[in-house]
Amino acid sequence: MTMLDESFIRQGVSDVYDYTSSSSLEVKGFGMAKISGLTVGEVAKRAGLLPTTLRYYESIGLLPNPARENGSRRYDTSIFQRLEMIQTAQQAGFTLAEIRVLFDEILWNDAPAAKWNSLIQRKLQEINIMLMNIQSMKNLLEDILNCDNEHLAECMFQTGQKHRQSIESGD
16 A cells, blocks of 8 residues: 555545546546546557547548547547558558448458459559559650750650550550
């Protein structure tokens, strides 16, 4: 027993409160009211996000509605796994809408493999198209780089026309 505890007992205080926990709250006359869970600010800080991001994810259904105490959001630590899954999906190029489909229709489905494979195949097709477009932009820039300064505008025009025809013909 600490000196603080002993002084409370000597003063005739029947309730001994734990002042060491940051998520504890004493309401005078009502004993100890435990506020459990992490606040939106605590989760945001640990996850490296803004609190507004968490609220937005909640509003679009990526995060479940957290428990509330006195109007304040309280998250349990399982929220970090969900946030990590969102971050991983974003790194793989999935949009928030696609991540919502992943959570709502795939992950907790009895047979997720077919829908999951379909979603991945669509994303791979999108990425391949993006790569082709990037390669085309790179080629165009490299060709424009060969234009001389005196005829730059005309060269850019002709080079652009040549590249557009190449794209349209599928070369």
